Amino acid sequence: MGIRDQFGSYAWDDAEISELVDPKLGIITGFQELLDQLEVLRKIDLEATPPAGDISPK
Template identity: 80%
Template sequence: MQKLDKKTLIGIRDQLASYAWEDAEIAELVDPKLGIITGFQELLEQLECLRKIDLGSTPPAGDIPAK
């Protein structure tokens, strides 16, 4: 997986249905300086690890099942 760059996120903003985030906010996702909850690159790397784990046929969680 290649490192995320600002151009990709600007493409998401401009070409997919998205709120018009400012360039500075897009830059923050690529190179966090504000103390955002987590760096996006770091999150993507962890998501890539999750993607490789086989969950079989486990469905998405719904509400807590009834008693």
């Protein structure tokens, strides 16, 4: 079994996955745009900025 096959996932049906990449129902309309934008963000150097956590009084 390949590594990819060992990743667990809920069994979305084909129509739902298709809807992400080829939207016909008008539900998720921007998945490709989202991926494109995330790819732009991936290339931005955030240096050592940590993930956002709780907010404390200063």
